[in-house]
Amino acid sequence: MTQRPVRAWHARSTPHRPLVQSARLLAAALFCLAITPCISCTGAFRNPFRPGSPPVPEVLLPGASLADVIAAINANADRLQTLQTTNASITVPGIPGVPLLRGNIAAMRPGRMRIEASAALLGKQVDMGANDDAFWFWTKQNNPPGVYFVRRDQLAQGAAAGLMPIDPQWLLDALGFARLDPAGFHEGPTVTSNGSLEIRSIVQTPRGPVAKLTVVDAKRGVILEQHAYDGQGALIASARTLEHRYDPSVQVAIPQRLELRLVAADLALTIDLGTPALNAALPNPAVWTMPVMPGVPLVDLANAPEGLYPSMGQTFNQTGMYDIPAATVPSASLDSPYGSAVNAMPQGSPPTGTSNAPGWNGAFAPAPQSSGVPPSAVPSYPPGAPVPNGFGASNGYGAPNAYAPGSEPSPYA
Template sequence: MNAKINGQGCRTLAGDALPSRRVLLCSGLALMLSAPGCKYFQRHVELETPPPELFQQPPSLPELLGALNARSDRVLDLQTDMGHVTAPGFPRVPASLRMLRPRHMRLQANLLTRPVLDLGSNEERFWVWGAGEPVRFARHDQFANSAAATLLPVEPTWLMEAMGLIHFDPAGAHQGPFQREDGNIEVHTIVASSLGQRIRVVAIHPQYGYITEVQMRDARGGLLAIAKASRHRYFSEQQVTLPRRVSLDLVASQLPVKSFEFEAESYTVNLLHSVAAHPNLWAMPAGPSVDLAASGLQGVPLGAARSQPSQPSAQTANAEFHPQYRGYTQTR
């Protein structure tokens, strides 16, 4: 590559008691959250252990990718029952999260002790369930041609990347690292997806090596989605650093709710072990269902979203993605 790439779910909560707007917001939040993704380690109140310094000088691209993969690959799975999900116009609700790489994920939330969100993914499909609604699902290999693809600008597995669980293919099309104006460094990768060619932009702390931001852009550089990770914590037994807060903005989404935040005080790492150890955890919920790949947008109660053009948020919108722009320089 010669050219430089630059840039920056709900089991019925007495469904008829929920206002229609709340059902709409719940369904929208569930859809946009949909995503596939040592010993017991979970702490509550304790002194924080700072992460070790990973780089004492600007790393080369091979050095950076090697270090990032070494850290990320140590996390085979993670889980927490101490999470919360928030979104504009949507109440803060307690949530549990399970991720087993590469595709297994389950996020469940409760409001007033009752289930209000269930979304997940297994090797075959992903699903979304909201209060008073059927289970909506699609096979991973049919995502690009399903109704979900008209609402989500990224593939469901992107939530794992937003958590910083990224493996950089050593043979992939990477460029960088580039210096950012905020002091972090960036790596840009051209990735192939079922939705077409994408550009992934990953921001990394230059000293400690943890991921602070993940962008997904289309082939022309248009911003599709952005995740910002913060409140990082170093897990000394696993020698990994994970974010306790992830804020996502699905800029190009047609959903009425385009942004949300997941926050957790702690995680248990590498305890799920395997799919076979917890088969029911990765099973799609029973009940009425809608196959998004077979039904188009029929049965998806988000018609209002289709009537409004998608507008990027003020914090993340860019008019154009320039191959070269001021403030970014290659570190080595």
């Protein structure tokens, strides 16, 4: 099994203090809905199946195929239509028991979400959401002040590219809405040393292709971790499920507590969803409406010049009132699942004549030529479409182990 190098994850120095007051509040809000489970920074992995709660059914047999695993993931996600909670809390690792923010979270398939969060004695600090047309965020400390927004088809334009490093859809994935497109580009499942399953995918986003690593429980078929990488193989975002919550009435498992990282912001957070209601009617349809606040301008980031507005990481990390000591920012035990930027993902010409071919940007490098995935586990590609160089059956590429030596977490520890 291929071993992965471990790269230390260093905290960055805090940029301009005037800008700081919006990013930590914001990235926490962003990541409340961000991505579902991450790799343990220390190698210790807590049992994600809460003792005493309704058990998550076992739906996968040993040796499950890629199609079986994708079907299990999607069946759980498809049964989840809405989620809402009024008592979510966000804390910072290393400061146990001290809530960073408390607030409301609502999400609805396929791509709507809203978070409104407050800090003790300081009132409302964050309003962030997405509807069918746009994604927006506001923090009390936004500098320049404003409700920043961008239309979904303009996420890669203007200041939006730097301010919003994550596709809003990834935020819903954290809550249990994550699906894998059966017709997409996947490789695996690979069995890790602790018995979990890994699937590697190329996902097309408004910003271009993104590499995604999904770690799945081998019996229950629920997602334990999700990691997103850019075309250079650099980690963009990562999350780990500390506890799952299973609701027998709707037969859905979702993360109850999440440990999340937004790498661009050097930010680590733990989210507890409190007592979420699943598939209940939302009390007010206006929850999906972008807020209009007296005296607060609407700022269209797609038409705003780059550099004028702070990034999401700056906005959150410069809040000042919640500065995270460097010692509380954990080391990353995982960088790229391909070992380095040089071994990021396939390169070469994109498959032609197919409707689901990902957009190649030329930055992907050849994948490592290792074994581990039997030919039967390699995904089938559309008839007549050449398999991309370095990815798939054409070279027997098998996904290497995603964990550094000694860091493999046990999902049942």
